[in-house]
Amino acid sequence: MVDFNVANYLRINLQDMIMTLISTILIVLFAKHFFWDKILAFVKKRQDLIQDNIDSSEDLKKAALAQKEKYDVQMQHAGQDAHVIIETARVNATQQKKEILDQANSEAARIKAKAQEDIDRDRLKAQDEMKEAISDVAIEAAKKLVDKEMDESTQRKFVDDFLAKAGDQQ
Helix, strand or coil: CCCCCHHHHCCCCHHHHHHHHHHHHHHHHHHHHHHHHHHHHHHHHHHHHHHHHHHHHHHHHHHHHHHHHHHHHHHHHHHHHHHHHHHHHHHHHHHHHHHHHHHHHHHHHHHHHHHHHHHHHHHHHHHHHHHHHHHHHHHHHHHHHHCCCCCHHHHHHHHHHHHHHHHHHC
16 A cells, blocks of 8 residues: 655646646647637627616616606696696586576576566455455445446446546555
8 A cells, every 4th residue: 555645745746737737738729629619609698698688777777767757747747737627626616606596596586576476466366356345345335325226337337436546546
């Protein structure tokens, strides 16, 4: 068996160094000849992918900022729009109130005029009925006084003339 010596193990030998250097150079040349284009293509593809991701994220950021500005403008106008809507509703409510009041006033005037017509008609009817009743009483009284010398139509004519003159004096 070989004796293990730390001094032999850590020794630096020129021949070993040259052999290691030559083998490393051969491995690098072999890798460069067969794999270098593929490695560069892979690195280039990876760089392009990363750049595309960066560009798309910048585009998304720009679009998001534009959308945010649009919403900020809409939010500023939202208060103004709400004020316009409230004012429009207030004007419409005032107009409807006026229309309702006008309609109610015209309806009240119509009802009042109809009631006045009914009152006038009832008053005239009552006056006619009163004249009729008074004339009937007067005719009966006149019949008893005159003892039936005049006919009824003549008596009615006298009573109507009397009532007409009495009504004119009132």
